[in-house]
Amino acid sequence: MNPLLTVQELAVSFDTYAGEVKAVDKITFEVFPGEAVGIVGESGCGKSVTAHAIMRLITTPPGKFTNGRILFAGMDLLLKSEKEMEKIRGNDISMIFQDPMTSLNPVLTVGLQIAESLELHQQMNRTAAYARAVELLRLVGIPSPEQRVNNYPHQFSGGMRQRAMIAMALACEPQLLIADEPTTALDVTIQAQILDLMKELQQKLNTAIIFISHDLGAVAGLCNRVVVMYAGKIAETGTALDIFHSPQHPYTWALLQSVPRADIARQEQLAVIEGQPPDLLNPPAGCPFHPRCPHAMRICAEHYPQTTILAAAHSVNCWLQHPGAPKHQREVESHV
Numbered sequence: 001m002n003p004l005l006t007v008q009e010l011a012v013s014f015d016t017y018a019g020e021v022k023a024v025d026k027i028t029f030e031v032f033p034g035e036a037v038g039i040v041g042e043s044g045c046g047k048s049v050t051a052h053a054i055m056r057l058i059t060t061p062p063g064k065f066t067n068g069r070i071l072f073a074g075m076d077l078l079l080k081s082e083k084e085m086e087k088i089r090g091n092d093i094s095m096i097f098q099d100p101m102t103s104l105n106p107v108l109t110v111g112l113q114i115a116e117s118l119e120l121h122q123q124m125n126r127t128a129a130y131a132r133a134v135e136l137l138r139l140v141g142i143p144s145p146e147q148r149v150n151n152y153p154h155q156f157s158g159g160m161r162q163r164a165m166i167a168m169a170l171a172c173e174p175q176l177l178i179a180d181e182p183t184t185a186l187d188v189t190i191q192a193q194i195l196d197l198m199k200e201l202q203q204k205l206n207t208a209i210i211f212i213s214h215d216l217g218a219v220a221g222l223c224n225r226v227v228v229m230y231a232g233k234i235a236e237t238g239t240a241l242d243i244f245h246s247p248q249h250p251y252t253w254a255l256l257q258s259v260p261r262a263d264i265a266r267q268e269q270l271a272v273i274e275g276q277p278p279d280l281l282n283p284p285a286g287c288p289f290h291p292r293c294p295h296a297m298r299i300c301a302e303h304y305p306q307t308t309i310l311a312a313a314h315s316v317n318c319w320l321q322h323p324g325a326p327k328h329q330r331e332v333e334s335h336v
């Protein structure tokens with residue numbers, strides 16, 4: 001099967017008064033049709049910039065693409081004109097954001113917003129588009145969609161707005177849905193419902209999903225594959241099984257230790273990752289995690305680690321995996 005999306009050696013920088021910030025630094029990953037890929041990491045690690053880059057929503061200046069390609073269904077998105085991108089956005093690739101109010105227009109009814117998108121991208125007439133809007137609201141679990149279709153966003157609860165945004169994102173049956181922290185602003189019960197909904201829709205409609213989150217628990221429930229990012233780079237990538245059962249990067253270990261687990265009392269868990277994420281204006285030399293890494297060796301501060309391929313889909317950028325690493329270091333067990 002060919003990948004639907006290939007992000008190849010992608011680099012995105014921002015020019016600031018203080019200098020150039022390499023927000024995304026030569027990352028490579030693929031998304032296959034119908035699969036859900038999680039991108040995880042602390043804030044500022046480049047997750048959202050990656051999402052915006054795929055949608056070509058990087059404002060230039062100050063942002064700029066400095067390397068790589070984004071291949072979607074065989075097309076290089078970085079070579080598309082803005083006009084061509086407008087057709088692709090919403091139609092082939094949709095994005096949902098943390099705050100639904102950023103994508104819902106407060107002065108238009110929810111139904112009209114969905115209908116307008118269908119008229120524009122699918123050339124439907126108003127009546128057909130409204131009927132489809134009702135169907136979509138039903139699909140995402142909005143009660144009494146025939147009435148709710150005429151509501152304004154402020155008449156919806158937070159959870160319902162998020163559902164409406166998902167309905168809108170799915171209106172044109174995109175092949176790829178990018179969800180950037182879609183549940184962060186919601187309370188836990190609603191979060192779980194939205195995640196279930198996304199999973200159900202992914203299975204029903206075979207939409208590929210890129211799910212961006214700092215919440216590894218949510219990623220574990222939804223994603224087949226996981227990309228762990230640190231300081232604009234990929235630290236480790238693998239199947240969900242690899243990442244959650246056989247993680248090999250000290251940063252992945254640290255992230256997993258900070259996940260709330262139902263079987264451990266709350267006080268004993270949530271190990272905090274010591275230290276601060278690096279300043280991307282002056283990133284540390286070598287492995288960017290070395291100032292925080294309990295396993296750092298001398299080479300870590302000097303050279304960026306080579307990529308070690310551990311299995312077909314599992315690779316890691318850490319010197320511990322190098323055959324030359326001291327044996328006792330290589331045998332460091334994941335304590336998760």
Ligand code: SF4
Binds near residue numbers: 251290295
């Ligand atoms: Fe830690 Fe070194 Fe591995 Fe970086 S390369 S994660 S500093 S052991």
Ligand code: MG
Binds near residue numbers: 043044047048180181
């Ligand atoms: Mg973000």
